[in-house]
Amino acid sequence: xxxxxxxxxxxxxxxxxxxxxxxxxxxxxxxxxxxxxxxxxxxxxxxxxxxxxxxxxxxxxxxxxxxxxxxxxxxxxxxxxxxxxxxxxxxxxxxxxxxxxxxxxxxxxxxxxxxxxxxxxxxxxxxxxxxxxxxxxxxxxxxxxxxxxxxxxxxxxxxxxxxxxxxxxxxxxxxxxxxxxxxxxxxxxxxxxxxxxxxxxxxxxxxx
Amino acid sequence: xxxxxxxxxxxxxxxxxxxxxxxxxxxxxxxxxxxxxxxxxxxxxxxxxxxxxxxxxxxxxxxxxxxxxxxxxxxxxxxxxxxxxxxxxxxxxxxxxxxxxxxxxxxxxxxxxxxxxxxxxxxxxxxxxxxxxxxxxxxxxxxxxxxxxxxxxxxxxxxxxxxxxxxxxxxxxxxxxxxxxxxxxxxxxxxxxxxxxxxxxxxxxxxxxxxxxxxxxxxxxxxxxxxxxxxxxxxxxxxxxxxxxxxxxxxxxxxxxxxxxxxxxxxxxxxxxxxxxxxxxxxxxxxxxxxxxxxxxxxxxxxxxxxxxxxxxxxxxxxxxxxxxxxxxxxxxxxxxxxxxxxxxxxxxxxxxxxxxxxxxxxxxxxxxxxxxxxxxxxxxxxxxxxxxxxxxxxxxxxxxxxxxxxxxxxxxxxxxxxxxxxxxxxxxxxxxxxxxxxxxxxxxxxxxxxxxxxxxxxxxxxxxxxxxxxxxxxxxxxxxxxxxxxxxxxxxxxxxxxxxxxxxxxxxxxxxxxxxxxxxxxxxxxxxxxxxxxxxxxxxxxxxxxxxxxxxxxxxxxxxxxxxxxxxxxxxxxxxxxxxxxxxxxxxxxxxxxxxxxxxxxxxxxxxxxxxxxxxxxxxxxxxxxxxxxxxxxxxxxxxxxxxxxxxxxxxxxxxxxxxxxxxxxxxxxxxxxxxxxxxxxxxxxxxxx
Numbered sequence: 031x032x033x034x035x036x037x038x039x040x041x042x043x044x045x046x047x048x049x050x051x052x053x054x055x056x057x058x059x060x061x062x063x064x065x066x067x068x069x070x071x072x073x074x075x076x077x078x079x080x081x082x083x084x085x086x087x088x089x090x091x092x093x094x095x096x097x098x099x100x101x102x103x104x105x106x107x108x109x110x111x112x113x114x115x116x117x118x119x120x121x122x123x124x125x126x127x128x129x130x131x132x133x134x135x136x137x138x139x140x141x142x143x144x145x146x147x148x149x150x151x152x153x154x155x156x157x158x159x160x161x162x163x164x165x166x167x168x169x170x171x172x173x174x175x176x177x178x179x180x181x182x183x184x185x186x187x188x189x190x191x192x193x194x195x196x197x198x199x200x201x202x203x204x205x206x207x208x209x210x211x212x213x214x215x216x217x218x219x220x221x222x223x224x225x226x227x228x229x230x231x232x233x234x235x236x237x238x
Numbered sequence: 239x240x241x242x243x244x245x246x247x248x249x250x251x252x253x254x255x256x257x258x259x260x261x262x263x264x265x266x267x268x269x270x271x272x273x274x275x276x277x278x279x280x281x282x283x284x285x286x287x288x289x290x291x292x293x294x295x296x297x298x299x300x301x302x303x304x305x306x307x308x309x310x311x312x313x314x315x316x317x318x319x320x321x322x323x324x325x326x327x328x329x330x331x332x333x334x335x336x337x338x339x340x341x342x343x344x345x346x347x348x349x350x351x352x353x354x355x356x357x358x359x360x361x362x363x364x365x366x367x368x369x370x371x372x373x374x375x376x377x378x379x380x381x382x383x384x385x386x387x388x389x390x391x392x393x394x395x396x397x398x399x400x401x402x403x404x405x406x407x408x409x410x411x412x413x414x415x416x417x418x419x420x421x422x423x424x425x426x427x428x429x430x431x432x433x434x435x436x437x438x439x440x441x442x443x444x445x446x447x448x449x450x451x452x453x454x455x456x457x458x459x460x461x462x463x464x465x466x467x468x469x470x471x472x473x474x475x476x477x478x479x480x481x482x483x484x485x486x487x488x489x490x491x492x493x494x495x496x497x498x499x500x501x502x503x504x505x506x507x508x509x510x511x512x513x514x515x516x517x518x519x520x521x522x523x524x525x526x527x528x529x530x531x532x533x534x535x536x537x538x539x540x541x542x543x544x545x546x547x548x549x550x551x552x553x554x555x556x557x558x559x560x561x562x563x564x565x566x567x568x569x570x571x572x573x574x575x576x577x578x579x580x581x582x583x584x585x586x587x588x589x590x591x592x593x594x595x596x597x598x599x600x601x602x603x604x605x606x607x608x609x610x611x612x613x614x615x616x617x618x619x620x621x622x623x624x625x626x627x628x629x630x631x632x633x634x635x636x637x638x639x640x641x642x643x644x645x646x647x648x649x650x651x652x653x654x655x656x657x658x659x660x661x662x663x664x665x666x667x668x669x670x671x672x673x674x675x676x677x678x679x680x681x682x683x684x685x686x687x688x689x690x691x692x693x694x695x696x697x698x699x700x701x702x703x704x705x706x707x708x709x710x711x712x713x714x715x716x717x718x719x720x721x722x723x724x725x726x727x728x729x730x731x732x733x734x735x736x737x738x739x740x741x742x743x744x745x746x747x748x749x750x751x752x753x754x755x756x757x758x759x760x761x762x763x764x765x766x767x768x769x770x771x772x773x774x775x776x777x778x779x780x781x782x783x784x785x786x787x788x789x790x791x792x793x794x795x796x797x798x799x800x801x802x803x804x805x806x807x808x809x810x811x812x813x814x815x816x817x818x819x820x821x822x823x824x825x826x827x828x829x830x831x832x833x834x835x836x837x838x839x840x841x842x843x844x845x846x847x848x849x850x851x852x853x854x855x856x857x858x859x860x861x862x863x864x865x866x867x868x869x870x871x872x873x874x875x876x877x878x879x880x881x882x883x884x885x886x887x888x889x890x891x892x893x894x895x896x897x898x899x900x901x902x903x904x905x906x907x908x909x910x911x912x913x914x915x916x917x918x919x920x921x922x923x924x925x926x927x928x929x
Binding site for chain 1: 365366368370400402404405406407408410412414448450451539540541542543544545547597636643646651653673674675677678680684685687688689690691692694720721722723724725726727728729730731732737761763768769772774775776777780782783784806808810812830834836858860872874876908909910912914915
C-alpha cells in the first residue's frame with residue numbers, strides 16, 4: 031500500500047513538474063521579441079521620468095508629436111483608467127465610451143498613430159498653473175489641451191481643443207493618469223470656431 | 239433573388255410611406271390603440287411569461303405587489319393602479335441637480351402591465367458656465383399572457399437642452415429631441431415541421447431633432463426586423479440549428495440645411511452544430527451578415543475624421559453609401575476525463591466596410607484566435623494551464639487608390655500556469671507563472687511603429703488561518719517587462735523593467751469589538767534602457783524603491799457606533815545610475831527621497847434606526863527632498879473634513895412614503911485643491927410617495 035502511495039505521489043509530482051518545465055522551455059522561442067534597430071541619430075524621443083504628474087502629462091505631448099505609442103501607453107495607469115467624454119462627443123458616438131478603460135485607450139492611440147498622421151500637440155495651455163504633487167493622488171482641474179491631426183494621405187488638418195479634469199495616481203514609484211474627464215470643447219484661438227474635444231477623436235477611431 | 243430584393247424594397251417603401259404619412263402623433267395613437275385593443279383579448283393560459291425591456295424596476299415592483307396580494311388576479315380585466323411621484327435634489331463637487339419623476343403602473347388580467355414614466359431634471363454646474371434641462375417620458379405595455387406571443391410595445395420621449403459657455407466666451411446650445419415607438423414580439427421554442435423554432439419580430443419609428451453649433455441634425459426613420467431560428471435533433475446529443483434574420487430601415491435625414499432620403503437594410507444567416515456527447519460539449523457555428531446604409535454625413539477625411547473647415551455650407555455635407563460584410567466562424571469544446579478537464583475555443587472573423595463617397599474608402603479587418611485551458615485536480619493539488627494565440631489585422635484602401643495601405647498586424651501569445659496546494663492544515667499556497675508577448679507589425683513597413691512588448695511574471699502567495707481570530711498572508715512577485723520599438727526612429731527608449739514586490743500582512747480580531755489589520759509592501763523596480771550606452775541617448779538606467787505600511791483599526795464599541803482609524807506611511811527613493819566600473823558593478827546616485835504620511839479617522843453613529851451621523855477627516859504630510867548640487871526640501875500638507883447625515887425613513891403600513899437623505903459638508907485644503915473643491919456640499923435627498 032505504501033508503495034502504491036509513493037508511486038501516486040511521484041506521478042502527481044511529475045504532472046506538476048512537466049508542465050512547469052515545458053512552459054519554461056517553450057518560453058525561450060515562443061515568447062522571444064524581435065531584435066530592434068539601434069536608434070537613428072536625430073530621432074531620439076526624449077521622455078521625462080514620471081516622478082511628477084507634470085512629467086507624465088508632458089510625455090503625452092512628446093508621444094503625440096513623435097507618434098510613439100509606448101510613451102502614451104506608459105502614462106496610462108495599468109491598475110485603473112477611465113475616460114469620460116463631454117456630452118457632445120457622447121451623443122455623437124452613443125455607447126462607444128461605455129467601459130472605456132486602458133485597453134480601449136491603448137487601442138485608440140495605436141490606431142491613431144498607425145493611420146498615417148502627423149500631430150502637433152500642446153497638452154496644457156500656458157496659463158495653466160501646475161499644482162504641486164502631493165500624497166498619492168493629484169487632480170488637475172481646467173487644463174486645456176490642443177491637438178492638430180494632419181493626415182499625410184490627403185493633407186487635411188483637424189484640430190481638437192478641450193477643457194478637461196485629469197486625475198493622477200501614484201502607483202509604486204511613478205505617477206500615472208487614472209481618470210480623464212473631458213468637460214467641454216474650446217474655441218480655436220485663431221478663428222474663434224468651437225472645436226471638438228478628444229472624445230470625438232477617440233470616438234471616430236473606436237466606432238469605425 | 240430579384241423577387242427578394244423587390245419585396246424588401248416594397249417593405250421599405252411601406253415603412254417609409256407609413257412613417258411619412260402617419261408621423262409621430264399617429265404612431266403614438268397606434269400605440270394607445272394597441273394598448274386599448276388589448277382589453278377584450280381572451281385570456282390564454284398557455285401564453286408565455288411576460289417580458290419587458292424598459293421600466294423594469296417599476297414592473298418588478300408591480301409584480302411583487304401582485305405576489306404580495308396587493309392586486310389579486312381574480313378575473314377582472316383591470317386589477318389596479320399605483321402612482322409613485324418622487325422629487326429630490328443632488329449636489330456634488332461638479333454640479334447641483336434638481337429632479338422630479340412620476341411612475342404610474344397599471345396591472346391587468348393575465349399578467350399584462352402598463353408603466354408610464356415622466357421625468358424632469360435641471361443641472362447647474364459649479365465649475366462651468368453650463369446648465370442642462372432634461373425631460374423624459376415613457377409608456378410601456380407588456381401584453382403578458384393576453385396574446386400567444388411575448389409582446390411589448392413602448393414609446394419614449396427624450397428632450398434635453400445643454401447650454402454651455404466655454405472659457406473663450408463662446409455660448410453653445412446643444413439640443414436633442416428624440417421620440418421612439420418600439421414593438422417587439424417573440425415566441426420561444428415551439429414545435430413546428432418537426433423542428434424546434436423561435437421567432438422574433440420587431441418594428442420601431444424614431445424621430446430625432448438635434449441642434450449643435452447652430453447646425454441642425456434631424457432624422458425620421460422607421461425600421462422593421464425579424465428573425466427565425468430552427469433546430470433539428472439529428473441524433474441524441476447533436477442538434478443542428480439555422481438562423482436567419484433581416485432588418486430594413488427607411489426615412490429622411492436632415493443635416494445642416496440639406497435633406498435627403500435615408501435607408502438601410504441588412505441580413506444575417508447562420509448555421510451551427512451543437513453537441514453534448516461522450517467527447518464533451520461544444521459547438522461549431524458560422525454566421526454571415528451584411529448591410530447597406532445610405533445617409534447624410536459630414537464630409538470626412540481619409541482617417542474618417544469630420545473635416546469641414548474652409549468649405550462652403552453646400553460642400554460640408556455629402557450623401558454617403560456604406561456597405562459592410564462580416565463572417566464569423568466559432569468553435570467551442572469542453573471536456574472532462576477523470577481528473578483532467580479542459581476547454582478549447584477558436585474563432586475566425588472578417589469584416590469589410592466600405593464608403594462610396596468618403597475618402598476613407600475600404601477598410602478590412604480580420605481576427606483569428608485560439609485558446610485552450612487544461613485543468614487537473616487531485617488530492618491537495620489543483621493545476622490550471624491556459625494558453626492563447628491570436629492574430630488580428632486591419633487594412634485600408636483609400637478611395638481611388640490603386641493599392642491598399644498594407645496590413646497592420648497585432649499578434650498575441652499568452653501562457654499562464656497556476657498551482658494551488660494546501661500545504662498544511664489551514665495553510666494554502668498559490669503559485670502563478672504568466673508570460674505574454676504582443677507584437678505590432680506594419681506590412682511592407684508602411685509605418686515606423688512596429689513594436690514588441692514582452693511581459694513575464696511570477697507570483698507566490700501563502701495564506702494561513704491560525705485561528706478564527708488571526709490570519710496571515712505573504713505575497714512575493716517578480717515581473718519583467720520589455721518594451722521594444724523595432725524601428726531605429728523609435729527605439730531610443732527601449733527598456734527592460736524588473737520589479738520585485740514583497741507583501742506580508744495580517745488581520746487580527748483582538749476582541750469582538752476591535753480588529754487590527756496591517757500590511758507592509760516593499761517594491762523595487764530597476765529600469766534598464768537598452769541603448770543607454772549610446773552617447774546620443776539621454777536615458778539613464780535607474781531604480782526606484784518604495785515601502786508602504788498600512789495600519790487599520792476598526793472599533794465597534796456598541797451596535798450604534800463604529801470608529802475606523804487608518805494610517806498610511808510610505809517612503810520612496812529614486813536613483814539614477816551614475817557609473818559602471820570595469821568589473822561591471824553599477825553605482826547609483828540617489829536623487830529623490832519622499833516620505834508621505836496620511837492618517838484618516840472615520841466615525842459612523844446610528845442616532846435612531848434609519849438615521850446615522852457620519853464624519854471623517856484625513857491629513858497628509860508630504861516631505862520631499864530633491865538631491866543635487868544643493869538639496870531642495872519641500873513640505874506640503876493636505877487634508878479634508880467631511881461631516882454629514884444619512885436618513886432612510888418610511889411611513890405608512892405599506893411604506894407609502896419614503897424619505898432618503900444624504901447630506902455632507904466637505905472642506906478640503908492642499909496644493910491641488912481649487913477654490914470650488916475647497917468648500918462644497920454633497921447631497922442626495924429625495925421624497926417618494928406611493929399611492
